[in-house]
Amino acid sequence: MATLPKHLFEHKQKSNKKPMLRPTPHTKGTKKLYIKTYGCQMNVYDTQRMADALAPEGYVHVEQADGADMVILNTCHIREKAAEKIYSELGRIRLMVDKNNKNVAEGQETKPIIAVAGCVAQAEGREIMRRAPIVDMVFGPQSYHKLPEMLGKIANGQRKVLDTDFPTEDKFDSLPAANPTNIIARGVTAFLTIQEGCDKFCTFCVVPYTRGAEYSRSIARILNEAQNLVNNGVREITLLGQNVNAYHGQDDAGNAVNLAGLMTALDTIEGLARIRYTTSHPNDMDQALIDIHANQKSAMPYLHLPVQSGSNAILTAMNRRHSRESYIKVIERLRASRPDIALSGDFIIGFPGETDDDFEATLDLVRQVTYSQAYSFKYSSRPGTSAANLTNQVDDEVKTKRLAILQVLLNQQQRQFNQNTVGATLDILFERSGREDGQLIGRSPYLQPVYVDAPTEMIGQIRPVYIESLGNFALKGNLAS
Ligand code: 5AD
Ligand code: SF4
Secondary structure, X not given: OOOOOHHHHHHHHHHOOOOOOOOOOOOOOOEEEEEEEOOOHHHHHHHHHHHHHHHHHOEEEOOOOOOOOEEEEEEOOOOOOHHHXXXXXXXXXXXXXXXXXXXXXXXXXXXXXXXXXXXXXXXXXXXXXXXXXXXXXXXXXXXXXXXXXXXXXXXXOOOOEEEOOOOOOOHHHHOOOOOHHHHHHHOOEEEEEOEEOOOOOOOOOOHHHHOOOOEEOOHHHHHHHHHHHHHOOOOEEEEEOOOHHHOEEEOOOOOEEEHHHHHHHHOOOOOOOEEEEEOOXXXXXXXXXXXXXXXXXOEOOEEEXXXXXXXXXXXXXXXXXXXXXXHHHHHHHHHHHOOOOEEEEEEEEOOOOOOHHHHHHHHHHHHHHOOOEEEEEEOOOOOOOHHHHOOOOOOHHHHHHHHHHHHHHHHHHHXXXXXXXXXXXEEEEEEXXXXXXXXEEEEOOOOOEEEEEOOHHXXXXXXXXXXXXXXXXXXXXXXXX
């Protein structure tokens, strides 16, 4: 017998249930906004900008979903099970809503506005609407500046709002500046997106599909945003982009400016002590940018430069457009310019066709480069990417074994890097209070977390700290007089 389409059953089941709750209509005044963030630093930044977009509507960010007037899940689609995680979370929210309405008279039930944002929303918008009736709004990473407009539609009785367009206007131009209260609450380090999207199409990666084509913001807008952050106490800015070092903005006269030029311009902002940037592509590490690490004090001696694999055959299959040798050359040029630069990387283990020899080449590259920290992942096939069609997939068991071997090596290198700084005096930017009374957590120029006994007033200051010891997870230091 032919199987009937699943949705016919779902429709029948649904018709026996109570009609789906509508979000509670909002009154004027303060409203609570809960945003759960998944994935990368750019999502953390987008979450903050969503909160900025909603602040003029009276929304204040809270730390839990229960009791919130609006819940946004800001999702990530980079590796597998991303969508399933979101459906589980939506299931938990559904239970929370039901529990809160258990003893409430019929017709008086309440429900927050529930939205799914980010890259899963971009990739699976309609499917989310279909599978999770509790969701009111779905929007992608390029349309969250329209949040007030979307809320207006819901307030006017529209049941569902779906916006996964890549609009022609720049979302950053339409977003309000972050207000001082929000900046201060976020602390003395901040993210700032300067570039978004990717045109490189590595065969494993969903980013070109979820974030769209490469786009760089103008110098003036970035400088404005950076100045606003610094005016409100920020001392360190991490510039963000999927291909941040491919940045090519324009100054007011219409001249092209690359990342080195932007870093030079940012260096003129008084009070901005540290600048970092992530994530870079090896092919876009031009000499001007490499020189910045030697010549500009605010450029931190730390670089996240993913290589993904140490095997040329795999790099070709990944469409990385660089070889093992050209990557190592870039590292050599960086070290010639700034000998103490700390390196971080990303690795994908078990890309289709990866042999024992290919994996050995990755281990060999890691031994040759030596990293201060790194991120490593098992390859996961992503719908819509060209590697998903490859038939020579690697067994999960093999991937697990290889990943464990690589991670032992990377952890050893990280420990060794940290150990090498014991006995040194490093400038530490104090970021927040530690777990113990009287303790602050700060970061070294190499992005290492360091625990120091110091007064709360020192948050936001950069002080020389003598690195005394290395614990299980972090360094411990003392204020150097
Ligand atoms: N499988 C595993 N890891 C991936 N990454 C990106 N796509 C995949 C995938 N399909 C990793 C890469 C990238 C980092 C952000 O995530 O290492 O640099
Ligand atoms: Fe993805 Fe490659 Fe672009 Fe990085 S460079 S975002 S890995 S496609």
